[in-house]
Amino acid sequence: MEDGFNKVTLSFNLDKNKITSSTKIGKLNISVVGKSTDYNGEVYFDNITISKPGSTTEPVPVPDSTIYDFEDGTEQGWTVGGWGDKDIISVSNEQNRLKAQLDYSANAGDGWAQSSIGQSRLDNVDFAGKDSISCDFYYRDDLKTAGNFTLKLVAKANVNGTEKEIMTGDGCIAVTDNADLPSEVKDGWTKKTVTFQLDGVEGKTVPAKELIFVIVGRNTDYKGAVYFDNIKIFKETYENKGYVTSTIPVGTKTVISDTATALSVNGTNYNYADSVKLADDQADKKTLALYQYLKAVGESSSVIYGHMEDTVLKAGSSALSYSDTEDVTGSISAIDGLDCGGHFSGFANKFISRYPEEAEKLKIVDDDSTAEDDIKAAAAFSNISIQNGAIITLSSHMPNFAYAEKKENADSINKTYDKFNYLTYCSKKSPTSKVVG
Numbered sequence: 001m002e003d004g005f006n007k008v009t010l011s012f013n014l015d016k017n018k019i020t021s022s023t024k025i026g027k028l029n030i031s032v033v034g035k036s037t038d039y040n041g042e043v044y045f046d047n048i049t050i051s052k053p054g055s056t057t058e059p060v061p062v063p064d065s066t067i068y069d070f071e072d073g074t075e076q077g078w079t080v081g082g083w084g085d086k087d088i089i090s091v092s093n094e095q096n097r098l099k100a101q102l103d104y105s106a107n108a109g110d111g112w113a114q115s116s117i118g119q120s121r122l123d124n125v126d127f128a129g130k131d132s133i134s135c136d137f138y139y140r141d142d143l144k145t146a147g148n149f150t151l152k153l154v155a156k157a158n159v160n161g162t163e164k165e166i167m168t169g170d171g172c173i174a175v176t177d178n179a180d181l182p183s184e185v186k187d188g189w190t191k192k193t194v195t196f197q198l199d200g201v202e203g204k205t206v207p208a209k210e211l212i213f214v215i216v217g218r219n220t221d222y223k224g225a226v227y228f229d230n231i232k233i234f235k236e237t238y239e240n241k242g243y244v245t246s247t248i249p250v251g252t253k254t255v256i257s258d259t260a261t262a263l264s265v266n267g268t269n270y271n272y273a274d275s276v277k278l279a280d281d282q283a284d285k286k287t288l289a290l291y292q293y294l295k296a297v298g299e300s301s302s303v304i305y306g307h308m309e310d311t312v313l314k315a316g317s318s319a320l321s322y323s324d325t326e327d328v329t330g331s332i333s334a335i336d337g338l339d340c341g342g343h344f345s346g347f348a349n350k351f352i353s354r355y356p357e358e359a360e361k362l363k364i365v366d367d368d369s370t371a372e373d374d375i376k377a378a379a380a381f382s383n384i385s386i387q388n389g390a391i392i393t394l395s396s397h398m399p400n401f402a403y404a405e406k407k408e409n410a411d412s413i414n415k416t417y418d419k420f421n422y423l424t425y426c427s428k429k430s431p432t433s434k435v436v437g
Helices: 285-299 324-329 347-354 356-361 372-387
Strands: 066-068 078-080 089-094 097-103 113-119 132-139 148-159 162-165 172-174 183-186 189-197 208-218 223-234 256-258 262-265 268-271 306-308 335-339 391-395
Touching (some): 262 285
Parallel strands (some): 306 335
Antiparallel strands (some): 066 223, 078 113, 089 097, 113 208, 132 189
C-alpha cells in the first residue's frame, strides 16, 4: 500500500491453442467489473505487458522454501484445524515435532473419520513459484488394531485477486498402507514422507488463504500420538519428479463422424439399430439416440474413454487445460463422471476461479454455509462438458442415513441437504457390530 492506494499485480493466460507465430493483436480490452461495490474514484493501470513465460528480461525470483521444523519448541502457528471432529485431536510440540494426540477408538466403523491441523499464521505464507508441499508423518502400528490413515491437504491462495484451491486432484494420499512412500522405522515409530503437488502456482505473490492437513481415519481405532515434522512448501525440480519433455504431439488417430443412420469410425460404418429396448419405457428420444450410439460403438473396434470429474480435478497443470485427457488427446473424455458424495464440496470455488463471469451470471458464490452453490457449480461444469460432446454420468456415495448427524442449527436451515453433517456419514457399526453402511 502506498499513499492509501493498494497495488495488485495480475496476470492472465492466453489460449495457446489459438496462437500461432503470425497471430496479431486485433483488439485488447481490460474490463473493470464492480461486484456489489459503490466505488467512486480513480484506479490506475501500469506496466501492461504481453509476453511469453520466461521471456522477461527480469525473471521473477522463486522465493525460498517455507519450512516448519518445530526446533524452537513451539507449534509455529499450527493448531487444531476446522475440518472434522475437534474432540478427537489436540496439538502440542513434543520433542521438537508437532504432536497430534488422536482418539479414533470409537471410529473403527467409519470409512472416513477426520480431524485436522491448520496453520493459523498465514500472513507470511506465499505459494509463489512453488509446486509442492511435503511433510514427515510419524505413527505407531501398535496404537491401533485395525484400519489405516490417509492425509488430505487443503491449500487455498489468493491467485491474481481470486481465492482458489491450488491442489492437483483431490489432495488425498493414503499413508499407512502405502508402500510407495519413502519410509523408515525406528523404536516402533514409522516415518513416512508425504509429498503433495500444487497446481502450477505462478505470480510475484500468491498469498496463502488456507493450509490444512486432514488426518483421515479409514476404519481405524487408532488411539495415541502421531507427529508431523519438516513441513515444507517448495519448488520441486523436474528431475526430482522424473518428468521428461514430451515429444509426442497432442492428438488422436481415431476419426469419427456420423449420419442419421450410421456411425463412422476410421472410415468403417456401423449402422444404428432400428429399435432399442430399454428398461424405462418412457425414455425420451435423446436417451434412445444415446443407446443407439453406444450400441454402434460396441460393434466397432474402438472404445469410448471415460474419466471421473475430467474437467474438474487435475493431476497436471491447469495452465495447459482443465482436463488431463485434453492435455494428451486434444479432447476432453467422452464420458465425464461426477460423484455427488459430499455435495460436490469445493466445486463452487473451482468454477468461480475458472469462469468468473459465468459464475456471476449464474449467481454462484463460495458460501461455506450451504452446499447449494457447489451443486449449482456441478451442474454448470456438466453443461460445459455436454457442450463439448461428453456423456455425463452421476454417481453417489450414499450416506448411512441411520447415523448421519444433524447439525446443531438444523432447525434454522432451509435446505434439507444442509441439515446434516456429512463428514461423519460413512459406515457405522450397528449395536450388533454388523456393518450397515
